[in-house]
Amino acid sequence: MAPSSFFHLLLIFTMSATTIESMPTFFPRATYHSSLLKQAKDSKPKIPYKTHYFPQLLDHFTFQPQSSKIFYQKYLINNQYWRKGGPIFVYTGNEGEIEWFAANTGFMLDIAPKFHALLVFIEHRFYGESMPFGKHSYKSAKTLGYLNSQQALADFAVLIRSLKQNLSSEASPVVVFGGSYGGMLAAWFRLKYPHIAIGALASSAPILQFDNITPWSSFYDAVSQDYKDASLNCYEVIKGSWAELDALSAQKQGLAELSRTFRTCKNLKSMDPLPAYPVQAMCKIIDEFSPGATKLSRVFAAASLYYNYLQTEKCFDLGNGEDSHGLNGWDWQACTEMVMPMTCSSESMFPPSSFSYQEFADNCMKNYGVAPRPHWITTEFGGSRIEQVLKKSGSNIIFSNGMQDPWSRGSVLKNISASIVALVTEKGAHHVDFRSATKEDPDWLINQRRQEVEIIQKWIDEYYKDINHG
């Protein structure tokens, strides 16, 4: 059994937001696992959107005859609150089916009436139904080559422009929204296409998790800190469990025993909702477990929380982090452009590990036949000295982050200028501000969303003032 199974488990708990809707979508490559997303494919959320398909150019940046190939890009629209000429709110889809992002971004639906806004969710190419080569889209590097962030941004630009023209609403201001990788896309879209979007709300967008801009250990240090904050004992139990795991694995019959232990999940009852504060809930189990038990057995017990939530028929696919369906989209992106090196420091609760670029690159070559371009994202989008650069050349971006989210460490956590601002909450999780408002929302969350609405209102007011009096 690979320790990565544990990694995965602990990440789920730290990244999950406060409601059962939460579907974490954006994992570090080393711990990415498809089981979770597999479930998502089986059912679709009910959402108040109409589905459309846009004939999109496969390759925006070469002009070969073959590049005139088009594919059908899915997008969702809700116009029930829209007043013609009013703003258009666009969600820049990330690595998955667009319905899930629509379902998990209730914030946009909540604020649409106030703005009389049209809502548009655009699916990212090579995810969901937006497959340029149908079921062969993930077949090889030859098809996957067109899956990358620059092509995705150009898709958004072309689709938005066409949509505005079709609606005869060219002067409508467009604001882009995105969470996680979608948040990176939203921020980059505002920077690269300021003539198309007047502003961006980028929630939990780790645009600085590249090169050496953010320390490589920051992600797992942050995960560890979340556990430490919940319970120092819990942190120490988990930190100590790795040695026990190693010892057990080395014993004869040890692996069989581990497998047996994990398979008990088969017998668990129907799905329980994921607890509102999963890290705390997990630590509660660990802390309150029968005295004298091993660290490993405590961690196993806590894991049941996760299995119950997933309600998988089969049990956790141990020891193999690869998608049983073969190649997958995010792994491809991680192997080409989204190179985010991560390590575990000795301060973390994980076994210390380093990042070998050579090993990583060899794997990418083996799996996809491509060499990563580790410095490309920072060449294309920047990142170093971001304050100096963006205070002069950008505007109208909100970077919202919660410090409980380990990805926050790779995002923008300080105001850059009067209009490129950071909204940071101590207790926030991975793009929790994008969830639908509920009666249980804490004050800090209500306040964060209120600030976001106020800032977006300001962008829109300024835009109309400019075009009317400019």
Add this chain to the structure above:
Amino acid sequence: MAPSSFFHLLLIFTMSATTIESMPTFFPRATYHSSLLKQAKDSKPKIPYKTHYFPQLLDHFTFQPQSSKIFYQKYLINNQYWRKGGPIFVYTGNEGEIEWFAANTGFMLDIAPKFHALLVFIEHRFYGESMPFGKHSYKSAKTLGYLNSQQALADFAVLIRSLKQNLSSEASPVVVFGGSYGGMLAAWFRLKYPHIAIGALASSAPILQFDNITPWSSFYDAVSQDYKDASLNCYEVIKGSWAELDALSAQKQGLAELSRTFRTCKNLKSMDPLPAYPVQAMCKIIDEFSPGATKLSRVFAAASLYYNYLQTEKCFDLGNGEDSHGLNGWDWQACTEMVMPMTCSSESMFPPSSFSYQEFADNCMKNYGVAPRPHWITTEFGGSRIEQVLKKSGSNIIFSNGMQDPWSRGSVLKNISASIVALVTEKGAHHVDFRSATKEDPDWLINQRRQEVEIIQKWIDEYYKDINHG
């Protein structure tokens, strides 16, 4: 004989700058003719630069195994005035051999000592020696597909970043310079890669000559205005000569006579320098021609100025605007992304003409097997409502233009913000500010260059202040 031969002639005169070095490089597609550039290939200017070649990625925006193909991109360096850590001035090469742009941009060499600047001239892919597929580069759409402005900008970004790293001078501020299409690239580079260039001097850069942003007749109206300004009679003679040309062409033997008239250029003597004010010189011949002569014969006489300058062995290749070498780079770009519709209004001195997009697109399909994407440049780089967009999201660009240059009408002629400024001179020609300073330079030109230097100095001062105290 096609009227386009005359078009070409008149354009040369209006676009040529004030010195013999001037080598107009950027023609409207309809009048583009290779004869002029052909001459450029025969000899190379002597310039104080060292030649280097950079292994450049062929395709920055797809990650197919084939895209790992590299080509060698030429760039020129002069470090004689550079002080390590000092600024790097980069010329973003346009559609031709980079040596010519270096030779015609003496301004950068003139100001390098003051700034202790490193000078770099980067050749544009698919021009000069920077041929990704060697002599087969122009063979077909399959190879030419990689020739476009977005790939070119990415080339500049990758090369500059690598160069700074190799020089261990990562903190050096980079300022980009460009004239004509190179100026468009410089401006766009600052907008798209503000993390790489702190500012751009874009001379005679018609970034608004797309879609319907600038009236389609503005270019030829401006050419006509130049002639009208020189001499109303001259303007009227030229305007009237088309009818005579048509009448003569319709006569039996008329075409043969026209051909004979033009071929007299064979017997002309050695090359005369192009006059400092070619429009005026041409109009002088037209105005002072023997009384009673036809309009057509006056125009023919004036044309000798041009033939003398070109000193071609063969005579003007009449009636066929196509490059005898087959496909050429700029035509490809015009057929894909650089779609700049142009018409002749009845106010102009040219025969009225309209622009048929269908005809244009059909020709592109016939010649290259591709369909133009007429709205792509404005989708990728913007243009509409440029004041509103750039006053919020950009900074540090100088748009310099001379109103004698017909391209000026498609550029930015008004200040957009405190740091995106327009320097407009009434008498300036096509990027004349980029020429080496001479003792004969008029005050307005000296003044324009002084302003450019002051603004660039301000950008650099602010940059150092920011990184030292930011």
